Amino acid sequence: MKTPAKAVTGKAVPTPAEVAPSETSAAGATLPGTTPAEAVIAPGKGEKAGKASKGRRSRAVRAFARRLAAGIAVLYGAATLAFIALQLIPGDPVATLLGPATTASEEVRERIRAEFGFDRPVLLQYVGYLGRVVTGDLGSSYQLQRPVWQLIGDQLGATVQLAVAATVLAVLIALVSAVTTAGRRRGVRAVATAWELVAVSLPSYWLGILLLTAFSFQLQIFPVVGAQDLAALVLPALTLALPIAGVLAQVLREGLEAALAQPFAITARARGLSQTAVRLRHALRHAAVQLATLTGWLVGTLLGGAVLVETVFGRSGIGALTLQAVGNKDMPVVMGVVLLSAFVFVLISTAVDLLYAVIDPRLRAG
């Protein structure tokens, strides 16, 4: 039996986060996948509310402008790099588009060349492409003869569904694994660390087949073929989630252990909080800061993993679309997906910066 957690409601006590030593605040400045500018300007905790609100507003506008400019730069860079990469792929683009098994005549080839502008100088193609992108026109797929926006739009829902489900699962699994084992006996930790390492190193392709064989082909709990409903989402989401959960759990446990070793945790315990309450209410908040730094990696893993998972499970989605587009050198689709991914990264990293302030009150400016 643990001590009842009544004392927690005592408002007179400063919250643990406020009394925490500034050691962890350094984490905010060294985050990968976020714009460093925000992380640096944030720790203005010494400043008092006496400053004019006007100055705060102009600072916010400046910060916003900076973020917007950075976002546009990232998008431009992504579009340019993708264009260059596709140009560097050797071979006649028309031959690639048609594939090896074709009897398309020279006339048809010329027609395709002219229609897609392959006969124009590369620089002109590049400028033309950027011009269209700026006006919101991503062009039409060479292979499917449909606007790229429409294609991506059709496939996006399935991938978002998969990614969200995988993220939720991954976070839940990681939370359970880390919170229950952080700072526990050696044996318990070893078991938890072991499964996490295995999960991280499993190729998701193989993991998918494994889960399918067990839960779909043998136990027949989750169908792979039927209606693409919630039951059909479980296995693909789990395949995508497990390796991510492994990483998240490790980072989370480390953060939890660091936080639990700090004086505020001991103080909280001394005030009569149960071990679980300290973990969930106080230590977790510290650990979550580090978790948020992984968001960039997370988004990348989700997008990359979706390609494999969607192929193995025969699901529609951006991953399957991308795979086919890259294989067929369907440039407008590839570029569209690249731009979309860059956009998602910009959006997420911005959101994460804002999230830091929520998780870590020390980062709240003014």
Added chain:
Amino acid sequence: MHVFTIFGLSRIKLGAVAGAMLLLAACGSPATSSGGTSDKSGVTGSASEAPVKGGSLTFAADTEPVSFDIHVSSQDITGAILRNVFDSLIAEDASGTFHPWLAESWEVAPDLKSYTFRLRRGVTFHDGTPFDAEAVKVNFDRIADPATKSQLASNLLGPYTGTTVVDPHTVKVEFSAPFAPFLQAASTAYLGFYSPKTIAANAATLGSGGPVGVGTGPFVFTAYTKGQEAVLTRNDAYAWAPKTGGHTGPAYLDKLTVRFLPEASVRVGSLNSRQIDVAAAIPPANAKTVEANTNLSLLKTDYPGGNYSIYLNTSKPPLNDEKVRKALQRGIDIDTNVKALYFGQFKRAWSPLAPTTPGYNAALENSWPYDPVLAGKLLDEAGWTGRDADGYRTKDGKRLIIDWPLLPAQYVRDQRDILGQAFQADLKKIGVEVLRPQADIGTYLERVYGGKADLADYSWSRFEPDVLWLLFNGASKPQKGGQNATFLNDPDLTAWTDQGRATLDETVRKDVYGKTQQRAVDLALVIPVYTQSQVLGLGKQVRGLTLDANAWPLFYDVWLGKTAQ
């Protein structure tokens, strides 16, 4: 562990039923799963049961069409799926005989430059538009129009000049040169008919599939989810099935779902757990497992047309020397390697043409067996007598190197890369170094179809010996969409393959195509390797499934019987 329990239970439960079923299967469909040769009539299930209408069937395909435009796509899978949606003017049975379909009868002009079809009346498209002479013209003109960017259908139309509407139910299709293969071409799904209304409204988007694909066939293209599935539903108005079908009137199935599962293990697992009814492309390694499952069976047919063969580039050294070419042909142990890699499921080939193709030259069988000693002697005679430090042959200090580019992984079928490794090892034994550089598809096409590589390997299925024209005629230049990777314009081969497509006289065709196969092997322009097989796995509940002349499954006659479990 679990799997045995399931099977154990089912065996006990089945008891007498299974015995009876096996008996029926044994007399009803003798060659369907026995690795027989051309078993196109292999019908699953027994004939004694009365077909049942209704139900839905899921067919798992291994590839997904890039384009669903039947006039544009050159993929087998597009034709296989859309065969259920589109009808052709005529139907061809397994023996190569033509039967009326959307055309009641036809006349071929003596010069083979025009074909007149009298069309069946009362045929309507899924959108209610009547099928008539104008519809034929609109479709054929669309295929021939370069703006359509047809990758196969326009080739099937050959030297097409136009279609004349003689009266609402008679059309005359004309060509600039004699064109004998047209009847066969007209029987393929690629020369199927879209409703003129959908062509007018959706010409540019027919490739994206779904309800815009309006045909006259037994199934309606209801929905398509990219990366997932295509859904076809029964056309209740269907009343114009050809004689090649097993019944008349509408199809039995309410719904046919084509599920795209590129992973072989997922297809096999789904079939075993009865989540799907039919699975395409069962890998040879899994064939035995499927056969061992009492609830499943295999349906196997060899693909007609061009076998999987290696073509030798004669335009440059060292393969411009016939002796070196012959040495390669005899220095590869095809028998052993094909048997080992494909578990005996695929047959080794002796001719560039598959045995199920009309005009196949059976005299070639066993005429050029593996003979490494002869191969070595031929290389000696060709002057490759030196040996370098690594044991490879040399001539004037230069090593005998053969450049054989490998397709990018996503295009490699049937583990042909592994088969290539075995051949590489065989040739090393006679002192030939084979390089297999793997690059992207663009580089591959540039090297192989540009004539820079020494060897090319591919198959080309089609139920018509005219495929030999594509493979060996001097005009079939790879740089211009042809497939003659021997880069040789041999006067005989060109004359014979031209002659074959300019006559309907079966004896002449048999003669010229037979000679073509013989000469191509004699000159060592080609090393035939194996005949591809379509290996379908199906649940015992699936009845009436047949494979057409192109080895594609036909779902028109399929119905669902009582399930065994």
